[in-house]
Amino acid sequence: MSVTRAAGAGRPIFHHIVTASPTRAILHNTHSLHGGDESPSRPMTKTAPLPAGTKAPGFSLPSAPGKRVSLDDFKGRPVVLAFYPADWSPVCGDQMTLYSALRSEFERFGAEVLGISVDGPWCHVAFGENRHLKLTLLSDFEPKGEVSRQYGAYNEGEGTSERALFVVDGDGIIRWSYLSPDEVNPGADGILEALEKLGQPETASSPSEA
């Protein structure tokens, strides 16, 4: 199996043969040996995120004190919904910072990224200012987690949103979704790939390539 992508002009085609190397299995073992993140005491209340093909549940959530944003505001263009557990994760390369830094990549697809957590609007404002985020953060604060629940992206045990990603097309249909382990920042590659596929005919979106 190979992943071949055209990079920028004049750059070589990226090409990597995975099956030829046992690296993946080795690295996987290394992670579980030392990661210790799969603690058995953790409540196994994982819900499945709404799958591709589902109509995205509508919502209207505060983006700042006194301001609201609804899914309908983005009719006709793709929206990325990035549910995440909490503001102030203690890493500088955190997920929202990454998406903010990547906004020009998302803009190429006319896509808007909305970060959603159960933190309140004032918390989002402080977080956004502190991290210099140029990204809309929404508060799924009251009733707490309601929208996250509708998307199958709520962790009942923790009382926070899961780390779940949805790419919604201009007609309000979920075209890609992904649930990441809480402790793993899923990055942006899946989102960018899904956005790229939006521009292609339906028949090309078969997931059989993996």
Place this chain on the structure above:
Amino acid sequence: MSEQHLAPAVTGRDHVLGDETALVTLVEYGDFECPFCGRAYPILKRVRQRLGDRLRFVFRHFPIAESHPHAEHSAEAAESVAARGGAGAFWAMHDLMFEHQRALDDQSLGRYAASAGVDGAGVLADLREGRYTGLIRESFASGARAGVNGTPTLFIDGIRYDGPRDEETLVAALEMVAAHST
């Protein structure tokens, strides 16, 4: 779902330490002003020493300007130094910046460039003209497509490494991959 997280193959445009015939390749997507990259720097240095010629190390730019106001210029300065002084100068600049993460303003970058053996004023002129801005954006965008999710992100033989970044774990992971690659 294809959650591959595969880094682009190493090319002639990469900054590389070690030989193409090395048993295992470690790619770092890094940001010269990121404190986590700063902490990883001496660790990766020792890892390189321990693996010796079994390891090829590659550094790629992933400056997160939102968090680090000097990250973009630091990355551009490294490219300018490389263009002017070659690989040796690039790695000298790479080390100097990681060793002086708290002083990465343009003046300091000019001084480090001079220490790395190139014309510091020329490097500052390149920064003003934004000569390497496009190249850095390209590296950033291709990193994002490969699954870089913060800095530093490491790839071992092209596959994203999400494990702990302490010296022993890294050496063990790299040695295992190296042992299987013959």
